[in-house]
Structures are given as C-alpha cells and as structure tokens.
Amino acid sequence: MSADLSYELSAKQQQPVSRKVRALKLVRKLAGQRYLQVMALLGVAWMIIFNYIPMYSVIIAFKEYNIIHSVHEAKWVGLEHFREFLDDDELPGVIWNTVGMSLIKLVVAFPLPIIFALFLNELRSLQLKKLVQTISYLPHFLSWVILGGILTTWLADVGIINHLLMALGIIHEPISYLAEPSYFWSIVITSDIWKELGWSAIIYLAAIAGVSPEMYEAATIDGAGRFQKMWFVTLPSISGTITILFILAVSGILNSNFDQILVLRNSLNESASNVIDVYVYQTGIVSSRYSYSAAVGLIKSVIALVLLLGANQVSKKLNDTSLF
Amino acid sequence: MLLLKRRTPGEALFDAGNVLGMLVICFITIYPIWYVLVNAFNEGQDAMRGGIYWWPRLFSLDSFRAVFNNPGIMKAMGVTVAKTVVGTVLHVFFTAMVAYAFSRQELIGRKVYMLLGIITMIFSGGLIPYYLLIRDLHLLDSFLVYIIPAMFNFFDLIIFLAFFREIPSGLVEAAKIDGANDFGIFVRVIIPVSMPVIATIALFHGVYQWNDYFTGIIYINNMDLQPIQTFLYRVIAQSSSNLMMAAMPGGIQKSVTSQSIKLATMVVTTLPIVLVYPFLQKYFVKGMMIGSIKG
Secondary structure: OHHHHHHHHHHHHHHHHHHHHHHHHHHHHHHHOHHHHHHHHHHHHHHHHHHHHHHHHHHHHHEEOOOOOOOOOOEEOOOHHHHHHHHOOOHHHHHHHHHHHHHHHHHHHOHHHHHHHHHHHOOOOHHHHHHHHHHHHHHHHOOHHHHHHHHHHHHOOOOHHHHHHHHOOOOOOOOOHHHOHHHHHHHHHHHHHHHHHHHHHHHHHHHHHOOOHHHHHHHHHOOOOHHHHHHHHHHHHOHHHHHHHHHHHHHOOOOOOHHHHHHHOOOOOHHHHOOHHHHHHHHHHHOOOHHHHHHHHHHHHHHHHHHHHHHHHHHHHHHOOOOO | OHHHHOOOHHHHHHHHHHHHHHHHHHHHHHHHHHHHHHHHOEOHHHHHOOOOOOOOOOEOOHHHHHHHOOHHHHHHHHHHHHHHHHHHHHHHHHHHHHHHHHHOOOOOOHHHHHHHHHHHHHOOOOHHHHHHHHHHOOOOOOHHHHOHHHOOOHHHHHHHHHHHHOOOHHHHHHHHHOOOOHHHHHHHHHHHHOHHHHHHHHHHHHHHHHHOOHHHHHHOOOHHHOOHHHHHHHHHOOOOHHHHHHOOOOOOOOOOOHHHHHHHHHHHHHHHHHHHHHHHHHHHHHHHHHHHHHO
C-alpha cells in the first residue's frame, strides 16, 4: 500500500520533469534548425496567403459581398446565390457546353497520346524517334494566343482551309468557321489535340521505358507479332499510369481549357462557347457580381472534388491503382 | 538474337507504315507554324491575295521593321522579358528553397507542411476570391502581380523533392561539419548540384511567364504594363486590328497590313521559345519523368 503510494507520488513528480525535458529538447532541436524552419515557413506563409485566404473568402458565396464591406462584415444571405444560378436561363447551355466538350475530349483526346506513344516506341531508328519527339512537343510551348492567331488565319474567309475546300469543290462559299457555333467544339477539340498530343505522350513513354525487355523477348519467343506485343505486353504494363491520368481527367470534367476558349470565343459563337469558367469570369470580373460568381465557382470546385475522390475510389476497387 | 534481327514481310510493312504515319504527324504539327512564318516574311499587300504555302512570294522584312519600330509592341515585349527573367529567377529560387527545407527528414512539422501543400492541389477558392485577394494586396496594376503570386508552386516543389531525395546525405553532413548553416548549405551545396532540375523548372516557369496572357487581362488596366501576349490577345480575339494600326508610327510603308504585322508579331513573340527549347529538351523530359513517377 505504502509502496504503491510512493510509486505514484514519484511518478507524479517525475512526469512534469520529463515533459519539461522533452519540451526543452524540442526547443533546442527547433533552435538548431532555425534556418531550416524559416525557409519552410516562408513557403507555408505563401500558401496561407495565396491558397488558404481565398479558400476562406469563398464564404462570400453565402453572403452579399460588396466593395464597401469586408468579407467579414458582409451580410449572410444563405443559399440565395446558388438558387439564383439554378434558376438562370443560361445554366443548361453552360453545363451542356462544359460537360459535352470535356466528355468528347475524354473519349477522343485521352487515348490518342497513348496510341501515339505506343507507335513512337516501335520506331527502330533512334534518331527518327528523337526528331518526331522534338517536333511533336513544339506546339505545347506556344501560347494559346499564338495558336488563336494561327487558327484565325487558317479559318478566315480567305484562309487556307476555305481555299482548299473550295479548290476541291467540297464547298462553294467560304465559311466563317469561328462565327458558326456548330463548328466551335470541333475547333476547340482538334486544336487541343494538335497542341498537346506529343507532350501528353511523354509520361506514357516514360512508363513504357520502364517495361522490362525480358517480357518482350519472352513474347517474341512465344511468337507474338508487333501488334500483339503492344496489346499484351506494353499496354498492361502501363495501365497504372493510364489509370492515374484518367482519374485526373475525370476530375477535370468541369474544367474547360479556359485559356484556349477565351481566345477562340466571340459574340457569334457564344451559344457553343459559353462554359462555366467563362461564365464565372464574365459575371464576376467583368460585371463585378462577386458573391454570385463565387457561388458558381464553389459549385464547380465541390463537384470537381467529388469527381476526383469518386474516380479514385472506383479505380482503387477495380484495379488497386489510386492517387491517394 | 537472330529472332530479333530477322524481319518478316509483315514486320517490314509495319515499320514502313509506322514511319510514314509519324512523318505525317510531324508535317501536320509543323506546317501551320511554317505557314505563319512564310506569310510573315512576305510583302503584306501581296500576302492578302493568299496562296502562299511553301515559300514567300515577295520576300520582305517590312512587317518586322514595323514591329520593331512600334513603341507599343516594343514596350509590351519589354514587360514580357522583364517578367519572364525576374519571375523565373525568383520562382526557381523560392520554390527550391522551400522544397529543400521540406526534404530534410528532421524538419519539425514536416508532415503538417506537406499536408497543407497537398490540400492546395485538390481544392482552391476559385477565381473570384483570388481576384479579391490580389485587389486587397494592392497588386492590381502593379508589375509585382506577375511575380509574387507566381513565386511558388506545389507541383514544382514535388519535382524538386524527388530530385533532392537522390542527393547523398554525406554532402550535407560534410558542409555542416565545416560550419555552414542550412541556408548556406542550400545556396552553396544544393543549388550547384541541382542544375538539371533547376533547368527543368526554369524552362517550365519561363514558358508559363512568357505565354501567360490572362494575368494581363484581368489584373492590369495600365497599357504600359501589359505583356506582349495580352497585347496580341486584344488584337486577335477582339479583332481590334485597328489597335495595331493605331499604334503604328506615321509614314508607315504601304506594303504593311494589320494582318502582316500581326503575323510578324506572332513570329517575334514565339521565336525565343522555339530557339531555346530543343537545347533544354533532355532536361525537361527527365524532369517530367521524375514528376510523373512521384505523381
């Protein structure tokens, strides 16, 4: 009994001491890495200012924000802006344009770099492979403004496309492609493929380079042809990379390529070019309806997050590959 | 060995088809750029008639002369060069510095810092809250709007981290014994051995800075501060070619049209990137791979 008591007492006395010692050790360790901590905290401070303050300010979507009041002082209005957006006549068109274009991109543009990488890998000449790579990366480094310039030149009434089609007798009158809503999606998707095909293939090429040569030798001995090797060896070996990129592509369904669309859109093709990002920019920045526009942006971010987590979960279940 | 060397007729056909397909892709990629180039080097009035596909019909440098004599275009070019150089140097130094601190295992709070960064990759406040922040920081209509918000990027930090992990720890230990502090180690030991990854990130960010037109549209009203890409955006997307003609000095040669000046400006704007990137290609491909493996 008394022994127990004394044991407890000494434990009680010892604990604060050991805690103090631990705290002292921590302080000493912190002091030892003070330069390192300052370097790290400068980065953290930057993230707090430029990433976390905007995340906090998103509460203006639930408020009536104006320039006079601060984000803090503005009056709460609940879900009013969200309701307003759902009632907006423009909503169906905006959603249709955003999701439609993204889905076509997912189906058409997503597999192309994989196919390109597979065939590029089959080139026997290393020099030719390097040359093709260098050329195919090039458009990635041009800005959408420059590409917009190239496209407007090509698609103009007197441009090369009209020239060619008229010479071939396919059309008789020049078409103003960028003034026709019906052509807008095709222009956006084609030019996006043109710009990013080579660049997107890099990751797949890197994955293909990691496939063990013994697998190809074994397949060759088994009598597999080139297509069979691509299909049964290369493709399964890079399926992890494909899955990861597919998850990212799915989460970007509400992301239009804003830079691209801003350059190519005009008042004539508006019915096909008005996407969520453009809508947010127009209502928020151009018309200064900050709260309303922030609400639309928030809906978009939340859906994108859900899509990301959902696609990640599905892929984890199906084939054990996931981002997190 | 023999098995690999001998080509069946089917194999030969496959190879021929593959090479042909690749050449077609190369042609499709390069030709639109070539088309702009030859038209820019053609006399403006003559180019309007169209039909210039392979080579300039009436070779002329007048459009380029007009571009280099245009104070508006040259000022925008100056802004672009300044923001690219200053922005890239600061971005690389700052992001690498934070990445180096994050890469040291003994850093207290490391896991929390990393988590803070990862959250920024999957969620953001969106355009409007960001715009209000830039406004509240008084960065509207300031050159600094090109620099400070672009100083750091968590994706780039991950690429740096992957590289720093490969640096032998003995290098850092030796510098410590010599009495250097962590910042000194970063500047004098880490930076010199990290040139491949620094070249990668510098190219990525340099291209971003050079090509970015959106920052100029949304945060800048002062025309003296707009970069060349924003200037071109206004000309191309809003078809305000009179913007270009208006900025022309008086007594301009008749041979120049707003279209030919547009093409010449596009060529001048793009040339630096086209010239630089083949030399840096081996670096950025390696960098992309490091980044993708970590992904």
